[in-house]
Amino acid sequence: xxxxxxLLLSYAIFPLYSSAISTTNKITPGFPxxxxxxxxxxxxxxxxxSKLYKEKFFTxxxxxxxxxxxxxxxxxxxxxxxxxxWGGSSNNNSPxxxxxxxxxxxxxxAQNTGFMFETAPYFKxxxxxxxxLWEVHxxxxxxxxxxxxxxxxxxxSSTQALADYATLILDLKNNLSATHSPVVxxxxxxxxxxxAWFRLKYPHVAVGALASSAPILNFDNITSHLVSTISSPxxxxxxxxxxxxxxxxxxxxxYTAMTDYPTPxxxxxxxxxxxxxxxxxxxxxxxxxxxxxxxxxxxxxxxYNYTGEAKCFDLVDDSxxxxxxxxxxxxxxxxxxxxxxxxxxxxxxxxxxxYNDRLEFCKSNxxxxxxxxxxxxxxxAQHIHRVLKRFGxxxxxxxxxxxxxxxxxxxxxxxxxxxAIVAKEGAHHVxxxxxxxxxxxxxxxxxxxxxxxxxxxLSQYYHTLIDSPNS
Amino acid sequence: xxxxxxLLLSYAIFPLYSSAISTTNKITPGFPxxxxxxxxxxxxxxxxxSKLYKEKFFTxxxxxxxxxxxxxxxxxxxxxxxxxxWGGSSNNNSPxxxxxxxxxxxxxxAQNTGFMFETAPYFKxxxxxxxxLWEVHxxxxxxxxxxxxxxxxxxxSSTQALADYATLILDLKNNLSATHSPVVxxxxxxxxxxxAWFRLKYPHVAVGALASSAPILNFDNITSHLVSTISSPxxxxxxxxxxxxxxxxxxxxxYTAMTDYPTPxxxxxxxxxxxxxxxxxxxxxxxxxxxxxxxxxxxxxxxYNYTGEAKCFDLVDDSxxxxxxxxxxxxxxxxxxxxxxxxxxxxxxxxxxxYNDRLEFCKSNxxxxxxxxxxxxxxxAQHIHRVLKRFGxxxxxxxxxxxxxxxxxxxxxxxxxxxAIVAKEGAHHVxxxxxxxxxxxxxxxxxxxxxxxxxxxLSQYYHTLIDSPNS
Numbered sequence: 001x002x003x004x005x006x007l008l009l010s011y012a013i014f015p016l017y018s019s020a021i022s023t024t025n026k027i028t029p030g031f032p033x034x035x036x037x038x039x040x041x042x043x044x045x046x047x048x049x050s051k052l053y054k055e056k057f058f059t060x061x062x063x064x065x066x067x068x069x070x071x072x073x074x075x076x077x078x079x080x081x082x083x084x085x086w087g088g089s090s091n092n093n094s095p096x097x098x099x100x101x102x103x104x105x106x107x108x109x110a111q112n113t114g115f116m117f118e119t120a121p122y123f124k125x126x127x128x129x130x131x132x133l134w135e136v137h138x139x140x141x142x143x144x145x146x147x148x149x150x151x152x153x154x155x156x157s158s159t160q161a162l163a164d165y166a167t168l169i170l171d172l173k174n175n176l177s178a179t180h181s182p183v184v185x186x187x188x189x190x191x192x193x194x195x196a197w198f199r200l201k202y203p204h205v206a207v208g209a210l211a212s213s214a215p216i217l218n219f220d221n222i223t224s225h226l227v228s229t230i231s232s233p234x235x236x237x238x239x240x241x242x243x244x245x246x247x248x249x250x251x252x253x254x255y256t257a258m259t260d261y262p263t264p265x266x267x268x269x270x271x272x273x274x275x276x277x278x279x280x281x282x283x284x285x286x287x288x289x290x291x292x293x294x295x296x297x298x299x300x301x302x303x304y305n306y307t308g309e310a311k312c313f314d315l316v317d318d319s320x321x322x323x324x325x326x327x328x329x330x331x332x333x334x335x336x337x338x339x340x341x342x343x344x345x346x347x348x349x350x351x352x353x354x355y356n357d358r359l360e361f362c363k364s365n366x367x368x369x370x371x372x373x374x375x376x377x378x379x380x381a382q383h384i385h386r387v388l389k390r391f392g393x394x395x396x397x398x399x400x401x402x403x404x405x406x407x408x409x410x411x412x413x414x415x416x417x418x419x420a421i422v423a424k425e426g427a428h429h430v431x432x433x434x435x436x437x438x439x440x441x442x443x444x445x446x447x448x449x450x451x452x453x454x455x456x457x458l459s460q461y462y463h464t465l466i467d468s469p470n471s
Numbered sequence: 472x473x474x475x476x477x478l479l480l481s482y483a484i485f486p487l488y489s490s491a492i493s494t495t496n497k498i499t500p501g502f503p504x505x506x507x508x509x510x511x512x513x514x515x516x517x518x519x520x521s522k523l524y525k526e527k528f529f530t531x532x533x534x535x536x537x538x539x540x541x542x543x544x545x546x547x548x549x550x551x552x553x554x555x556x557w558g559g560s561s562n563n564n565s566p567x568x569x570x571x572x573x574x575x576x577x578x579x580x581a582q583n584t585g586f587m588f589e590t591a592p593y594f595k596x597x598x599x600x601x602x603x604l605w606e607v608h609x610x611x612x613x614x615x616x617x618x619x620x621x622x623x624x625x626x627x628s629s630t631q632a633l634a635d636y637a638t639l640i641l642d643l644k645n646n647l648s649a650t651h652s653p654v655v656x657x658x659x660x661x662x663x664x665x666x667a668w669f670r671l672k673y674p675h676v677a678v679g680a681l682a683s684s685a686p687i688l689n690f691d692n693i694t695s696h697l698v699s700t701i702s703s704p705x706x707x708x709x710x711x712x713x714x715x716x717x718x719x720x721x722x723x724x725x726y727t728a729m730t731d732y733p734t735p736x737x738x739x740x741x742x743x744x745x746x747x748x749x750x751x752x753x754x755x756x757x758x759x760x761x762x763x764x765x766x767x768x769x770x771x772x773x774x775y776n777y778t779g780e781a782k783c784f785d786l787v788d789d790s791x792x793x794x795x796x797x798x799x800x801x802x803x804x805x806x807x808x809x810x811x812x813x814x815x816x817x818x819x820x821x822x823x824x825x826y827n828d829r830l831e832f833c834k835s836n837x838x839x840x841x842x843x844x845x846x847x848x849x850x851x852a853q854h855i856h857r858v859l860k861r862f863g864x865x866x867x868x869x870x871x872x873x874x875x876x877x878x879x880x881x882x883x884x885x886x887x888x889x890x891a892i893v894a895k896e897g898a899h900h901v902x903x904x905x906x907x908x909x910x911x912x913x914x915x916x917x918x919x920x921x922x923x924x925x926x927x928x929l930s931q932y933y934h935t936l937i938d939s940p941n942s
Contacts, residue, residue, distance in 0.1 A: 067621060067800075067842075071625060072840070155539075157537065157538060159535075170848055329538075369543070373638075377634070377637050378637070383675065387674045389935060392674070394862075
């Protein structure tokens, strides 16, 4: 039963990986820090991968959609590249695999996307990992200045990110004389949404997308709903409201549910295999008797101190080791993800979350109003199913059902080439992680299926290229 | 032979309907004015249609893709609406036909898009004609101020226009409780490009698009090409360079070729049926003997003075009766349409047009540099054929081969539902015009085919709606 409690709870959190900026605010629970934990020997292949890519920079235009003088400013967009496995450009048209970077440090995401490194030799693929605009601070002197007001933060948006990717990719292909090399985009979580949207908006740039754990259906379809919420607040979610402690506890339970991986990992914090199971064990531990707090603390310990090396915890720790500081901004502008929870059966006090709370937070923090109807307007929302039946192609939506975000994911095939892969025991973008020798059969099967589908896209592309080289 | 000469010439003009602002510049020939011509009895049904729509305004956000404080400003976006034939909203889900407004006064385009008025009763369609951002001047006090610098003009772009349409349409549907009413978009010329792109970028808003005379393939596919042109100028077009007179003549020949309609019209100027034929007659007129200038003047007279009422012509007339003043700006930012002509066999002096000329013009006029690779990046370019084979659906590309712009149009079916309709004798978006009793059989057939295809889209949509009302 404990696992259901955790799952219910974790639905209540809106950020994908929430920002450190806002730990003190009930709306955006803080990003979990590992600063009191000595990292154990990494179970992921961080040490290997960090040698496998080079850091490069692309001179990117600041605003693609406006032509005022400010928009022409340039910034250095960071990307990582690995050409070790690449089959070459103009002669072979070998593919380019691009990771559409999330809301943070691109190296962190690259190091946790072993799938691309491990499949690159098979596909002879060039690997590229692109960081989004967030590192734009050089333009304004420092990150602090860039993040201090809405004039500079204004450029941070999903549509600019997609246009950045398209611009960088086409320029890179051009520089490599690889105009005809097919591009496949990959992304997990928010990066998965970007990958799916990229395929939909830029089909002439990417032949397909693997969108892992992308809750693209978590946006409201109906403009009026959220607008009317402004005037009549009502409960539509379950946000932790009892201050730092419950925030600290909630963060542990939520992120453990998201990262309930079948093998030991160190994505957010070092965790054992199937950490939710370990949390449940801690809760059920007879030694803690009926002491609820002891039980909760024991469970949280799995998340915060699995290595057992921490001596104390900072409940309002606001370090941001993965550079996720911009997410709070995005949650105040366009990323108005609908989350729902069970306010009755929760261990946390029922909260009266409403759109108004978000509005007030955003006004006081950034002097800005969210645009809740923008994402549904730009990308579609819950009814996108109907549209994609006859429009678009070549997208894999992977979801692991243990991941609370799977509730907003595409869980059924939409068409022959817009495909849902669902793993009952899977967690947040587990398919993208490095393989290990302990990976269960279902995970190996998921990855095999993904490789097969991507192979098909590429083979289709090459056939079209041969059939009509100049049209 | 004369007709080929005219066609070759007219390829050399880059604006769809060029702007009055720039009559004195060789790069952007002036928009033809009718100010010395008394309008004859209109062959189109202007008088009827002007009573058939109501003018409305929508409070639109200034910049959809940025979140700085300026972007939140609102302006009143004008649209025209006709609900006379509409079958109703929530019960019937009757369709909504939307014209995606061009680079000018939306009333002018509405009055020249009889196809929508004439098919509305059959489809029980609501008609909406949306004007683009260009009427944003209220925000800045006056049109003169708005058009005076790149800070205010910066918001005028194709992507903002598409986002404006999506926002307005979804809000309108919501207000009419017509969430499930399917939307079909229509457009001719630049409006046709916007219609096609709207279907591709916003498939969740529009079920299909009729894109008439939309030269979407007239953009360069290769980023580097235009960039390299900057450093090494070369001839890639044939622009009239011999001042006002040749500009004035070129305008006449070009626009007559574009509007070589089979019946008398008054779209740009009052013209007889098949005006190119009349021009050829004037050139071949034995009365003018070997006097080349007399022949050219006689031909131009067809365009400028068919009614015979003009006493003199203003060769540098810069009136702008249809509000097309913003096109020069767009031609300096993103609408870098590739045009080609025969510089050898032209009656005009060979010109050394290069991208550099455009660049210099744009720098001196707006202090701005074009972004020639943006449209290919955002929407794809010449290779979009390959992409649309397996991506996207429900687009009709109509082209009339007498229209010089058909050279940049989609002239072959791309897939089962991305269809090219080509009329050998057709001119610029002739299919969208009001029908007349003299319409030739081929034109009637084109319109019937378009109606049938649109019916199919709608029927498919209603089936999907019945099959999965809540998914």
